[in-house]
Amino acid sequence: TEPRATAERSRGSRVTVAVRVRPPHDDEVCTNLVANSLERRVEFRRNPSRSLGFDSVLGPGASQAVTYRAIAAPLVEHVLNGVSGCLIAYGQTGAGKTFSLMELTAGRLGVIPRALHDVFDRIDTDCSSHSYTVQLSYLQVYMNQVYDLLCDRPTPLNIREPSKESHTVEGLSKHKVDSVADVVALLQIGSRAKVVTQTKLNTRSSRSHCILTFYIERVEHQEFDEEETVKRILRSKLVFVDLAGSERTGKTKARGTQLDEAKYINSSLNALGNVVAALAAKSSNNGQRFIPWRDSKLTRLLHDALAGQTKTMLLINARPDDQSIQETHASLGFGQRAMSVLTSPTVDEEVDYKALAIDLQVQLDCLVELRAQELKERQDLALHNTELQHKVKALTARNADLSSDLEQYQELCMEAAKHSAEVAADNTSYAERQSELMDQVAGLAHERETLLNALKDTMLSPSFKSPDPRGSPGAINSTELDPSGQLFQSTDRAASPAPLQHSLTVSQPHSLGASLTVSPSPQGSRQRYSPVPDTASPSQQISPASRLHQSHVMDESQFSWRVSTGGTGADQDPEASAQTGLQLTTLDLPTQQVSPNWLSHRICDNQRNEC
Numbered sequence: 001t002e003p004r005a006t007a008e009r010s011r012g013s014r015v016t017v018a019v020r021v022r023p024p025h026d027d028e029v030c031t032n033l034v035a036n037s038l039e040r041r042v043e044f045r046r047n048p049s050r051s052l053g054f055d056s057v058l059g060p061g062a063s064q065a066v067t068y069r070a071i072a073a074p075l076v077e078h079v080l081n082g083v084s085g086c087l088i089a090y091g092q093t094g095a096g097k098t099f100s101l102m103e104l105t106a107g108r109l110g111v112i113p114r115a116l117h118d119v120f121d122r123i124d125t126d127c128s129s130h131s132y133t134v135q136l137s138y139l140q141v142y143m144n145q146v147y148d149l150l151c152d153r154p155t156p157l158n159i160r161e162p163s164k165e166s167h168t169v170e171g172l173s174k175h176k177v178d179s180v181a182d183v184v185a186l187l188q189i190g191s192r193a194k195v196v197t198q199t200k201l202n203t204r205s206s207r208s209h210c211i212l213t214f215y216i217e218r219v220e221h222q223e224f225d226e227e228e229t230v231k232r233i234l235r236s237k238l239v240f241v242d243l244a245g246s247e248r249t250g251k252t253k254a255r256g257t258q259l260d261e262a263k264y265i266n267s268s269l270n271a272l273g274n275v276v277a278a279l280a281a282k283s284s285n286n287g288q289r290f291i292p293w294r295d296s297k298l299t300r301l302l303h304d305a306l307a308g309q310t311k312t313m314l315l316i317n318a319r320p321d322d323q324s325i326q327e328t329h330a331s332l333g334f335g336q337r338a339m340s341v342l343t344s345p346t347v348d349e350e351v352d353y354k355a356l357a358i359d360l361q362v363q364l365d366c367l368v369e370l371r372a373q374e375l376k377e378r379q380d381l382a383l384h385n386t387e388l389q390h391k392v393k394a395l396t397a398r399n400a401d402l403s404s405d406l407e408q409y410q411e412l413c414m415e416a417a418k419h420s421a422e423v424a425a426d427n428t429s430y431a432e433r434q435s436e437l438m439d440q441v442a443g444l445a446h447e448r449e450t451l452l453n454a455l456k457d458t459m460l461s462p463s464f465k466s467p468d469p470r471g472s473p474g475a476i477n478s479t480e481l482d483p484s485g486q487l488f489q490s491t492d493r494a495a496s497p498a499p500l501q502h503s504l505t506v507s508q509p510h511s512l513g514a515s516l517t518v519s520p521s522p523q524g525s526r527q528r529y530s531p532v533p534d535t536a537s538p539s540q541q542i543s544p545a546s547r548l549h550q551s552h553v554m555d556e557s558q559f560s561w562r563v564s565t566g567g568t569g570a571d572q573d574p575e576a577s578a579q580t581g582l583q584l585t586t587l588d589l590p591t592q593q594v595s596p597n598w599l600s601h602r603i604c605d606n607q608r609n610e611c
Contacts, residue, residue, distance in 0.1 A: 014283075014342050015306070017335045018056035018071045019316045022096040028321035033328060035059035035320075042318070042332060044325075052332050054339070060320065067100060068114045071313055075238075076115050078311045079216060080122050082234035082347040086241065086305035087111065090334060091317030092327040093205050093245025100317060101242050102191070104184060112187070112212065112240055116180045119216070119238070135174040135215040136183060138190040141298050142208035143264045148172055149190035149210070159300050167303050174215065187212075197258055199247070206244050207261040209268065209298050214238040233350040239305060243269065243298075246327060271296035273334055279306060280340035309346035314338045 019042055021035040034043040037059050043051045056070045075085040089097035103110035123132045138149040139157070147154040150173050158170045177183050195207040220232040244265040274292050282289040291307070293299050305312045316335040318328045 013311065013345050014340070015312045015314055015338045016055045016071075017314045017316060017339045018058065019054050019318060019332065019335065020058040020062065020067060020096070020100060021060055021318045021320050022099075023060040024320045028319075028323075030320040030322065032322050032325055033318065033320045037062070050329070052336060054316075054335060064100070064103065064108055064110060065114070068111050071315055072111045072115050073118070075311060075313050076118050078345065079214075079236045079238045080119065080218075082218070082236050082349060083345045084237040084239070084304070084308075084310040084348065085313070086237075086239040086302075086310050087313045087315060088241040088243065088302070088305065089315045089317060090243050091245060091331050092319055092324055093199070093247045095245060095317035095319050095331075097245065097315075097317045098204075098206060098242055100315065101240055102187065104187065113180060113184065115238065116183050116214075119214070120180055129220070131219045133215075133217040133219075134177050135217075136177050136186055137172050137174050137213045137215070138186065138210070139169060139172060140194055140208040140210045141268065141301065142195050143261060144268065144297055146297060146301070147193075147208075149193045150175060150186060154193065159297060161300075167300055169301075195261075197261070199258065205247075206242065207258075207265070209244050209265075210242040211301060212240045212242075233352075235348045235350060237310075239310075241302065241305070243272075246330070248327070268296040268298040271299050272302065273337075275299045275302075275306065276334065276338050276341060279342075280337045283340050283342045305343075306341060307343065309344055309348070311345040312341075312343055 019035070021033065021042075024030045032044055032046050034045060035057050036043055037057050039053075040055065040057045041051050041053045042057060058067055058070060062070075072087060075087060079085045087101075089101050091097050099110065101110050101112050104113060119134070123134070126132075136150075140147050140149055145156040146159065146169055148157060148171070155171075157172060160168050160170055175186055177186065190210075190212075194210060196204050197207050199205045214237065216236050216238065218234040220234075246266055246269050247262055271292065274295065278289055278291045282291070293303055304310050314335060316331050318331055
């Protein structure tokens with residue numbers, strides 16, 4: 001929200017003075033006055049020491065547009081921003097004051113119509129955000145009396161001085177204008193009512209001081225709801241003062257009414273000069289000094305422009321001819337003193353205090369809401385911070401547990417690595433032991449093979465005798481060896497009765513089962529006996545308790561005894577039999593009583609290299 005103030009002062013502001021020298025007429029001699037626009041000085045050729053400097057100097061060749069941009073355009077900008085402005089045209093009669101201000105001819109428009117064009121253009125572009133109201137008043141001070149130029153029946157008006165030191169004219173009419181055309185129409189009405197007389201120095205000499213005032217009001221609305229709005233009102237005035245020209249009665253040869261008019265004009269201008277001199281002295285000495293405002297109604301009307309809250313611009317119009325050099329000196333001296341006058345431009349802003357209270361309440365509500373929101377956010381942040389702290393504690397505890405688990409895992413890994421090393425060492429030792437055992441097994445197998453071969457050779461030798469079970473030796477019948485190395489019996493006896501078969505299981509050193517099958521051998525036949533499977537019926541099996549101690553009496557027929565290694569038929573693999581430590585043999589025994597102990601002994605002794 002913009003700061004609200006009824007006054008916004010600009011420090012160090014003074015009256016700005018510009019000099020404009022009009023072009024010379026054909027019958028005028030101009031050899032002394034020189035306007036130096038670049039250095040902004042007015043020089044006198046016959047008296048170089050009298051060179052004077054100003055804020056702006058416009059020579060005879062300066063156009064109306066250049067004059068407006070130099071002296072009036074900045075003033076209009078101030079007025080549109082809420083600061084009142086005043087432009088005073090001062091100079092000798094016939095110096096071009098009215099032409100510079102009031103000229104309405106197309107192509108040569110004066111300062112006033114140009115300024116109004118800028119004002120209304122600005123209003124047109126800014127009407128969307130602000131509403132503007134422009135009013136106009138036009139008066140003249142004729143023979144120290146104030147008259148309304150826009151009134152049908154002009155009568156002298158009184159000047160009031162309210163407490164704010166702003167002088168007003170009672171009964172002065174104000175006319176609302178919406179365009180430049182409206183202003184031009186009113187200016188034409190006022191120009192017809194203004195007192196103008198022809199003199200020797202000027203064909204249309206103004207016999208009064210004219211003051212044209214524009215009242216500009218800018219209203220800004222700020223809506224807070226459907227019912228309440230805030231108004232900000234900026235009020236400013238744009239004042240144009242066209243002073244009557246000073247003149248010497250000896251040159252004008254004035255008589256009668258013109259002489260009286262000249263006296264009042266000179267008297268009011270003299271009073272204005274005294275006021276400006278007093279203000280300049282007060283500003284330079286920075287002290288209290290009496291200001292003769294009441295010596296003239298003109299000075300009272302210009303009080304706001306010279307000592308009030310207004311940005312003031314003074315335009316000095318000068319004649320270039322040599323005959324008017326003394327009046328020109330006087331006008332330039334007035335301008336030099338006016339440059340020392342200080343003013344206090346202010347922004348005149350009217351504030352609706354009710355609306356201001358509403359505005360402040362709205363701002364306060366917004367601040368309260370923001371404060372509550374901020375507190376809520378802080379509470380949420382505090383709660384969130386607490387939750388984060390709890391999470392951090394939980395994570396810290398979890399981290400400690402994980403660290404402990406990690407240490408245990410590392411210990412387990414170390415133990416596992418140690419155990420793996422021990423297992424690897426054991427595997428290495430086992431592999432070495434296995435290699436040694438394999439070597440031993442290979443040696444034993446070789447030794448067994450050697451013994452079996454020796455047993456074969458022994459059994460096949462002619463001198464081999466079978467022991468007698470009763471104590472007398474027996475003989476093995478004649479046998480033959482087939483190409484596979486098995487024994488076949490040969491007998492000439494008659495055929496025996498049907499075979500009677502018995503079997504028993506013989507214990508071996510490596511717990512390998514073997515069955516002994518006793519079967520009669522047909523007489524006179526040659527037969528190969530295959531191993532008998534261990535599938536005998538329970539009645540044919542000899543129990544382990546009696547298989548080594550019972551004696552069985554066989555029939556008196558020749559029987560064939562053979563040892564089977566638990567194979568499943570005639571196709572038994574000889575190598576498999578060899579791995580059991582047994583040798584498949586077929587023995588022909590005599591008909592006699594046979595002891596199984598002996599037979600078992602014979603079989604088992606094969607593992608001990610005994611036969």
